[in-house]
Amino acid sequence: MGKNFTVDFVGVGTSxxxxxxxxxxxxxxxxxxxxxxxxxxxxxHDHNYKRGLGFYKTFFKNYEDKITGEFCPEYIxxxxxxxxxxxxxxxxxxxxxxxxxxxxxxxHFLYVKRKNVGIKDFxxxxxxxxxHIIEQSAYYKxxxxxxxxxxxxxxxxxxxxxxxxxxxxxxQNIYSFLGVNNTFVPGSLLREINKSKNLNFKFNWFEKxxxxxxxxxxxxxxxxxxxxxxxxxxxDLLNYLRNANSAGDTKEEKEVLLESYKKKLWELYxxxxxxxxILLGRSLNDWKYx
Numbered sequence: 001m002g003k004n005f006t007v008d009f010v011g012v013g014t015s016x017x018x019x020x021x022x023x024x025x026x027x028x029x030x031x032x033x034x035x036x037x038x039x040x041x042x043x044x045h046d047h048n049y050k051r052g053l054g055f056y057k058t059f060f061k062n063y064e065d066k067i068t069g070e071f072c073p074e075y076i077x078x079x080x081x082x083x084x085x086x087x088x089x090x091x092x093x094x095x096x097x098x099x100x101x102x103x104x105x106x107x108h109f110l111y112v113k114r115k116n117v118g119i120k121d122f123x124x125x126x127x128x129x130x131x132h133i134i135e136q137s138a139y140y141k142x143x144x145x146x147x148x149x150x151x152x153x154x155x156x157x158x159x160x161x162x163x164x165x166x167x168x169x170x171x172q173n174i175y176s177f178l179g180v181n182n183t184f185v186p187g188s189l190l191r192e193i194n195k196s197k198n199l200n201f202k203f204n205w206f207e208k209x210x211x212x213x214x215x216x217x218x219x220x221x222x223x224x225x226x227x228x229x230x231x232x233x234x235x236d237l238l239n240y241l242r243n244a245n246s247a248g249d250t251k252e253e254k255e256v257l258l259e260s261y262k263k264k265l266w267e268l269y270x271x272x273x274x275x276x277x278i279l280l281g282r283s284l285n286d287w288k289y290x
Contacts, residue, residue: 005057009069009093009178010043010085012146013076014136016107017099018160021188023071025171028186032178033066035059043081044074053088067178071095076142086149093178094150098276099160100287101137101269106257108133122261134268140275161286262289 011019011026023038042048042056060068069092075081076096085092099107106122112133113119125133136142146155156177163170167189175182266289277284 005060005063005068007069007085007089007092008067009095010075010089011069011071011073011095011097012082012085013073013096013142014098014104014139015073016104016111017073017097018163019071019073019097021163021191022095022097022158022171022174024188025186026069026071026174026178028188029175029180029184031066031180031184033060033063033068035070036061038070039072039074040070041072041074042070043084044072044078049084067180069093069095069178073097076146077136079145082145082149092154094146094155095174095177096143096146096155096157097160097163098139098157101139101273102257102262102265102287102289105134105137105265108136110255122257126264134265137265138269138272140272140279143276143279157280159282159284266290 011023013019020038023034026032027034036059040048040056040059042059048055059070072081075085085094105125109119109122109125119125119130124130143157156174158170158174168185171186171189172182175184269287273284273287
């Protein structure tokens with residue numbers, strides 16, 4: 001007899017920290033059921049959450065006899081999302097990936113820049129309306145919210161640097177935390193996900209479609225289209241297009257962050273990193289800019 005639906009784990013952060021690769025490795029494990037695409041934005045988007053847990057369940061197919069979970073790196077920045085996860089699935093485990101804060105902020109900048117949202121220079125991130133991108137690398141306050149709702153034994157925090165040093169040991173640690181066979185080797189183990197490619201097309205409308213921006217505005221046509229596509233079971237094609245849309249430009253990948261900006265960010269993150277070292281009980285010397 002299959003199990004009743006529940007959510008055994010949720011990856012909540014952080015963006016631009018290797019979470020797409022982790023989500024892919026989780027999706028490939030035969031004992032794990034995840035949505036076809038990453039970032040369903042159920043717990044942080046009110047218009048999705050109001051549709052209820054029955055709607056959320058539709059993202060998970062063939063979950064019987066498997067552990068179930070999802071990855072949305074924006075959840076960590078929304079306390080209401082953490083609160084909802086705890087209330088709806090109190091026994092769920094929480095997975096978090098952290099990256100060198102300076103590198104993460106710069107990667108986030110490149111990401112939004114290629115989305116053509118009007119940002120051209122990294123210095124613009126220090127303005128009030130763009131500062132949230134920089135603040136998302138100040139992890140300590142977000143982890144405090146995590147521990148406000150979840151016990152420490154239910155939370156696994158991994159460091160992106162460890163993935164670069166030993167990808168197999170990195171994913172084995174995550175598999176062990178989730179209680180599945182940690183000797184399984186995913187096909188994506190040595191594959192770089194979301195590595196910039198030179199694409200001649202961008203589906204900006206597609207990103208909006210699945211981020212919920214169009215659905216939030218109740219575009220009836222798109223809502224019907226999504227249902228039809230799901231009915232005809234071509235979710236793999238949808239996932240491919242969505243991942244293609246997230247790919248960048250090789251020129252942007254070669255950009256280098258100015259030393260003056262690195263120093264400015266280090267002054268912002270220095271105290272935060274020191275508190276993180278105490279909280280995590282490990283050295284983060286690789287993150288320090290001195």
